Amino acid sequence: xxxxxxHPSRVICKSGTSVKIECRSLDxxxxxxxxxxxxxxxxxxxxxxxxxxxxxxxxxxxxxxxxLINHASLTLSTLTVTSAHPEDSSFYICSARDTPGLGSYNxxxxxxxxxxxxx
Amino acid sequence: KNEVEQSPxxxxxxxxxxxxxxxxxxxxxxxxxxxxxxxxGGIVSLFMLSSGKKKHGRLIATINIQEKHSSLHITASHPxxxxxxxxxxxxxxxxxxxxxEGTQLTVNP
Numbered sequence: 001x002x003x004x005x006x007h008p009s010r011v012i013c014k015s016g017t018s019v020k021i022e023c024r025s026l027d028x029x030x031x032x033x034x035x036x037x038x039x040x041x042x043x044x045x046x047x048x049x050x051x052x053x054x055x056x057x058x059x060x061x062x063x064x065x066x067x068l069i070n071h072a073s074l075t076l077s078t079l080t081v082t083s084a085h086p087e088d089s090s091f092y093i094c095s096a097r098d099t100p101g102l103g104s105y106n107x108x109x110x111x112x113x114x115x116x117x118x119x
Numbered sequence: 120k121n122e123v124e125q126s127p128x129x130x131x132x133x134x135x136x137x138x139x140x141x142x143x144x145x146x147x148x149x150x151x152x153x154x155x156x157x158x159x160g161g162i163v164s165l166f167m168l169s170s171g172k173k174k175h176g177r178l179i180a181t182i183n184i185q186e187k188h189s190s191l192h193i194t195a196s197h198p199x200x201x202x203x204x205x206x207x208x209x210x211x212x213x214x215x216x217x218x219x220e221g222t223q224l225t226v227n228p
Binding site: 032034038043044046049091093107108109110111112113115 | 163164215
């Protein structure tokens with residue numbers, strides 16, 4: 001199946017610093033990428049949907065100035081947690097959907113996640 | 120009531136047992152996903168279904184659109200199948216997935 005990578009897999013930072021998480025689709029073009037966060041023992045919560053070349057659409061309650069999303073190409077999206085605080089500590093997962101087209105199943109593939117710990 | 124309900128929430132089985140996890144949803148959908156999340160956190164997409172049945176190795180997924188119900192079956196279960204299994208649906212008109220709460224499966228040797 002298609003592969004989505006995330007980097008870094010784990011990051012520990014001090015409160016007040018910014019952290020950038022990269023999400024790449026390795027063997028397909030992703031028109032749409034999704035960013036989720038997951039707290040322990042809970043399901044995934046959609047933070048935002050990003051389409052290549054346009055601004056991300058944020059879910060209600062998600063601060064767009066705090067969680068900056070850039071989807072500059074069909075294979076790369078980044079999430080930057082700005083001025084991180086301990087309450088931002090969570091598991092962040094990206095997901096990418098392949099571009100509809102000949103031979104495409106328009107399926108959604110998930111990255112391995114990034115565990116962010118803010119001290 | 121959640122739009123996507125899974126049962127059971129927790130399931131413990133002995134190695135070799137046949138396992139069924141159920142998912143019911145209340146909205147019209149364009150596709151249903153079964154996902155697997157291991158303790159490390161990474162999520163693997165097992166199946167995407169819009170009708171009928173799919174099989175991959177020891178895993179079988181079925182969906183009944185009329186009854187708004189899907190099942191994930193694992194034959195000859197193994198301890199390495201221990202994980203959280205998540206059902207997610209994509210609505211007919213939307214692009215986002217709605218997730219179930221997940222089923223924690225533990226397979227004992």
